[in-house]
Amino acid sequence: MYIIPMFVLPFAAFFMGLCFYISLLVFDGINFWSIYGTLLPAIILYLIIRAIKNGILYFIPREECYVEEKKLIYKRILFDKLILKEIKVPLLDIENIIDKGSKIPKAYANSSNPLNYITIFFKPYERILIKMKSGKEYKIFVDADPYSFSQNYDNNKFIKNYNQLKEMVIEEQNKLFFNQKIENLNEKYNSSLDERYDFVLNKIIDEEKLFISEKDNNFIINGDSEAIKNLEIFKDTNFEEIDFYVFYVNYLSKKEYENKKVLVGYNGTDGKEVTMSKFKEDINEIRDSRSTLKKS
Numbered sequence: 001m002y003i004i005p006m007f008v009l010p011f012a013a014f015f016m017g018l019c020f021y022i023s024l025l026v027f028d029g030i031n032f033w034s035i036y037g038t039l040l041p042a043i044i045l046y047l048i049i050r051a052i053k054n055g056i057l058y059f060i061p062r063e064e065c066y067v068e069e070k071k072l073i074y075k076r077i078l079f080d081k082l083i084l085k086e087i088k089v090p091l092l093d094i095e096n097i098i099d100k101g102s103k104i105p106k107a108y109a110n111s112s113n114p115l116n117y118i119t120i121f122f123k124p125y126e127r128i129l130i131k132m133k134s135g136k137e138y139k140i141f142v143d144a145d146p147y148s149f150s151q152n153y154d155n156n157k158f159i160k161n162y163n164q165l166k167e168m169v170i171e172e173q174n175k176l177f178f179n180q181k182i183e184n185l186n187e188k189y190n191s192s193l194d195e196r197y198d199f200v201l202n203k204i205i206d207e208e209k210l211f212i213s214e215k216d217n218n219f220i221i222n223g224d225s226e227a228i229k230n231l232e233i234f235k236d237t238n239f240e241e242i243d244f245y246v247f248y249v250n251y252l253s254k255k256e257y258e259n260k261k262v263l264v265g266y267n268g269t270d271g272k273e274v275t276m277s278k279f280k281e282d283i284n285e286i287r288d289s290r291s292t293l294k295k296s
Contacts (some may be wrong), residue, residue: 001053008035009048009052009113010052012048013045013048013049013052014170016041016044016045017041018046019041020041020042020045023037023038023040023041027207033284034151039239042269046120049102050121050122051121052121053292054121054122054123054124054180055121056078056140057078057084057123058076059121059124059142060074060078060079060234061077061078061084061175062075062076062077062078063075063076063140063141063142064077065140065141065165067091067168067169067172070090070092070128070176071088071089071090072087072088072089072090072091072093072094072169072172073087073088074085074087074138074140074141076142087130087140089130089132089138090174090282091169091172091173092173092177093129093133093134094131094132094133094169094173095132095133096130096131097128097129097130097131097134097162097165097166097169098128098129099127099128099158099162100127100128100129100180101127102127102143102155102158103125103127105142115272118237120256124142124244125142125143126139126140126142126143126163127141127142127143127158128140128141128162130193132247141161141162143158154197178230181226181230182230182231185226185227185230186231187223188224188227189227189231189233189265189267190267193265193270193271193272194272196264196267196271196272197264197265197272197282199224199265200222200223200224200264200265201218201223201264201282201283201286202223202286203223203288204221204236204244204283205221205226205244205287205290207223207224207244208243208244208245209223209224209225209241209243209244210223210241210242210244210247211223211225211239211240211241211242212239212247213229213237213238213239213240215263215266218260218261218262218263218273219260219261219262219263219276220237220239220262220263220266220271221262221263221264221265221266222234222239222264222265222266225241233268234268234269235243239269240289248280251276251281252276252279252280256287257276258275258276258277259275259276259277260275260276261273261275261276262274262276262279264279
């Protein structure tokens with residue numbers, strides 16, 4: 001619908017330009033009416049030309065927003081070829097996406113009056129604000145509903161598109177966070193035996209639970225619920241979740257289990273093999289060191 005005023009406004013510009021030219025021809029000196037008659041068409045001509053320029057740059061182009069290669073990409077494209085504005089921001093750097101609300105007047109005019117479009121086109125309003133964690137901000141999506149002056153105007157359409165954009169960003173961010181978490185866990189479970197051992201012991205104390213499985217009459221012990229749930233290396237291993245204090249009472253505190261071998265931090269290939277008594281000693285050492293830190 002913006003195409004119609006974009007065709008009408010050049011004719012209005014031509015007419016006002018002609019009026020301005022005539023006013024210059026008949027200009028007869030410095031007096032109020034002569035100056036008024038020259039300035040008025042000049043001002044209106046400026047408003048119309050600016051409206052035409054902004055209409056072409058902001059209201060006629062197509063806008064699109066999508067995710068690609070871990071980035072949110074926004075484009076404003078004229079005639080499907082000319083990219084007038086392009087923004088690429090890393091998804092994980094986005095703090096929030098805000099709808100600043102509609103500022104287009106809705107009820108006092110009608111869509112058939114070209115003067116209304118001069119008002120709208122004069123200062124385009126980019127309604128969506130992308131706030132970055134760095135403090136930087138980007139404005140996207142011109143509030144450009146062609147029915148904003150009519151009874152057909154429905155602000156819910158814009159709100160729906162905004163909600164879809166925000167949901168898309170949150171969903172993609174969650175995917176990246178999840179993939180990052182899996183990558184970190186894979187790194188942990190492919191680290192050296194001692195690093196992996198310390199990691200699992202600390203996780204057991206943090207979560208106050210552990211996961212056990214039996215292999216060759218020995219226990220496999222792991223202590224990270226996210227790893228057990230999400231890592232491929234554990235898909236075929238049946239782990240039983242057990243409360244740490246229950247395990248402590250039923251196994252670590254009993255003499256018959258002192259020399260039983262346990263495989264800690266098993267990753268499908270290897271794990272650190274220790275006796276149950278050594279496992280108890282090391283885990284108590286970490287607990288004691290944490291208690292000392294809290295007291296100090």
